[in-house]
Amino acid sequence: MTRAGNRAWLRWLPAAAVPAVIAAGALAGSLPASAGDPLPPKTPEQVLQLIAQHREPALSGTLEQSSELGLPELPKTGPGTDSSNAWLELLTGPHTARVYLDGPDNARVQVMDRLAERNAVRHGNELWFYNSKDNTASHVQLPADGAGKRVEGKDSAVTPDQLASMLLAKIDSSTEVTVGADVQVAGRAAYNLVLTPKSVATLVSSVSVAVDGQTGLPLGVQVKARGQADPVFGVAYTNLSLGAPDASLFTFSPPPGATVKEVPAPEYKAGTEHATPPAKDSTHKPAVTGSGWDSVIAFPAGTATSASETSALLQQATVPVQGGRLLSTALVNVLVLDDGRVVAGSVPVERLQAAAAEK
Amino acid sequence: MLCALAAIPILIAVAVRLSSAVPAGRGPAFLDRITQNGLFVGVTAMVVSVPLFLPLTVGVVAGDTIAGEAGQGTLRYLLVAPAGRIRLLLVKYAGAAVFVVVGPLVVALTGAGIGAALFRVGPVTLLSGDTIGTGEAMVRLLLIAAYLAVSLLGLSAIGLFISTLTDVPVGAMAATVVLSVVAQVLDALPQLEWLHPWLFSHYWLDFGDLLRQPVSWDSFAANVLLQGGYIAVFGALAYGRFITKDVLS
Incomplete structure (x- = not known):
């Protein structure tokens, strides 16, 4: 009887062991990949210089964006999501986007929704927006003289690179710049540049920019609010490979059956900036x-x-x-x-x- | 049951054919694309059947594996043969797995077939706005069917375990189906976000990633890992239960 009882107990051993193994694996996976300090120490000025000297990169990567701004979360499906509040939707809840860049003239951003996708493709002076949900495409012909400049529009400030350059351009005496402990972003060692407002009257507690130790490319931006431990806004690469992506990704022609809207460049600018009340005159x-x-x-x-x-x-x-x-x-x-x-x-x-x- | 699954794309195709044009962005995803391209009947049918119909049929098949034999009184005769309980469990699970593979495939192929019969077939527009040829579109369709097969393997392992607990097959079937519904409800509650990656139904609707250009394999890999975990856990539980069980019927 005791022998049989022992053996019955043994039969349940796999059922206990398998969850234990999975739990151990999950714990091991969630630990930081390396706790070392592989990058040579740099002063904030040197890190800023590192950012300044990085070139317009060729890369393909996956971006994770999360916002905990306290706005009510909008329904992701259903008739409530039309294009007019698509920009508002980007501010609530998490998003995943794939980014492909090749020099200043080729860019593609794919915001991946469940069973849908929003695309922004730039090839030279051609700019296309495509929304798979209602199968609509908008085309913008950018003026030739602005070709070398940054793409302006709602999808332009999505990469940490563009966001960081916007933030860093505004650094003045009201901001304290420090370098925190190195971080790992998308498997790469990165400097953690922390911008702290000297003023206590602002809601922003700190902004940290993860700067790739090798290339100086900003890999992630996190904004923390006063009184909240978790970042209220964060965007960072989870996956990044440097090198030119497939050139066919940047050539876009509207699919058959899609509603194509031709948007003249100036009107397009005004139309997409309705997020902030425009100061036209x-x-x-x-x-x-x-x-x-x-x-x-x-x-x-x-x-x-x-x-x-x-x-x-x-x-x-x-x-x-x-x-x-x-x-x-x-x-x-x-x-x-x-x-x-x-x-x-x-x-x-x-x-x-x-x-x-x-x- | 395969006929019931095959009826879903046929119903969708006939309904769309008989009704007026579907406005874009309404109804299940891809419904408005069907009139432009018949291959989307398969995709739409899979979108429609993932939340309930496929788990329902899988629950019936997996819940019936052991409890069905016990309910009919044939389980002890099966165990008289010198095959061993482990082998019987494996064979039963393999049977359920075959159904899990065939089920989505039937939905996809029937959908593509009826779509080709009732609507025109041409280059397929992906979610990214790129278009691919019919041949590659069929490959993507089969990939989605494979994705759903993988997605449902975890549920069938759960069904197998529940089936070893009882002698009443209907109870095991119902419990399995209810679990799949409960998992999807939990997955829809934002307050339980920490739990979501652990729910077996979490990646079910992410097969849209296979319709992007280039294909995003992240969710496929995550899904395989998750379902593998469920198979291991509930396979081990089913083993522990079935080996130690006193089979009386």
């Missing part, structure tokens, strides 16, 4: 008070109506506060005043209200 010029991280931007009356018409979702996301409605996120507060003015800034609500009262 002098009467609608925004006024900036303060400088650096805790500056407040005030838009005169008239901008709020156009902004709120853009998306009813924006209306839903705001809460009434004293003097207007507030769109509150972990990083940015936007106050839409009752008289139509809009004040926005990476500062607490009280500062926005004070700035609004000054006028």
Whole structure:
């Protein structure tokens, strides 16, 4: 009897061992790949120099973007997601995108949704947007003189490279630049450049840029908000291979049956920047008070109506506060005043209200 | 049951053929593409059948493996033969696995066939906006069927284990199907995000990655790893249960 009992116990051994093995494997996989410090130490200035000297890269990689801004998550499927709030959708929830770059003139970004995909393809002066969900394509013919410049538009600031150059261009005396412990991004050792606002009035706690130790290419950007341990916004490569991607990726022709919209370049610019209330003429010029991280931007009356018409979702996301409605996120507060003015800034609500009262 | 699966693409194709044009972006993914290209009937049918119909049939087959024999009273006769319980378990699982492979294949091929019969067939537009020829499109279709087969192997292992627990085949079938529904509900709750990569249904709808240009193999690899884990865990559980079980019927 005891022998049989022992043997019955033995039969269950695999059932206990297999989950244990899987748990051990999962734990081993989640540990940081290398804890060493393989890169030679550099001062912040040297890292900035490393970024400055990196060339326009040829690469293919996968980007993971995550936002915990505190905005309500939008439905990913169903009729609620039309193109007008596609940009808003990018700010909520995680996204995966594949990026292919080859010099300044060839670029392709594929935002991978479940059973759908959004594409932005640039080949020379040709710019194509394609959305598989409604099978629509937009074509933009860029002006020839702007060919060497950065592609402007909603999909342009997606790579850590472009985001970092935007951030680093704004470094001034209000920012403290340090180099943190090295990090591993997409299997590559990278310097961790940390930008900390000296001002305590801003919601931003720190911004860290992971800079590839070999090439100086920014591999990831993380933004942390005050009072939150986890980053509120992060974009980083999870997979990166340097070298020119297949040239056929950059030639795009609209698929048969797709709705093709021809967008002239200037109108295209205005059309895609409706995310921020545009300052087209002098009467609608925004006024900036303060400088650096805790500056407040005030838009005169008239901008709020156009902004709120853009998306009813924006209306839903705001809460009434004293003097207007507030769109509150972990990083940015936007106050839409009752008289139509809009004040926005990476500062607490009280500062926005004070700035609004000054006028 | 294979006939029931084959009826799904036929129903979709006939419905689309008889109705007016489907507006883009409405209904199941790819439904609006069918009128332009019949091959999409197969893809749409797979999108439709992944959440319920395929798990339902797999649950019936896997739940029936051991409990069905026990319910009919034939299990003890099978064990009288000097084949051994491990071998019987393996053969039963292999039978379920064959169904898991054939099921999605039937949906895909019937869909492509009825689509070709009712609609025109031409170059296929991928999610990335690139177009590929019909031959390569068939390869992608078969790849999706293979992806779904892999996806359902974990569920059939769970079904096999549940089937060893009871002598009532209907109970095992229902439990397996319910589990697949519960897993998908949990997968839809954003509050349980930490749990999602561990749910066997997590990658089920990610077969769209095979319709990108170039093909993204990340989800395929992750899916194989996940389903392998489920097969190992529930295979071991089924082994432990079936070897130590007192077979009375």
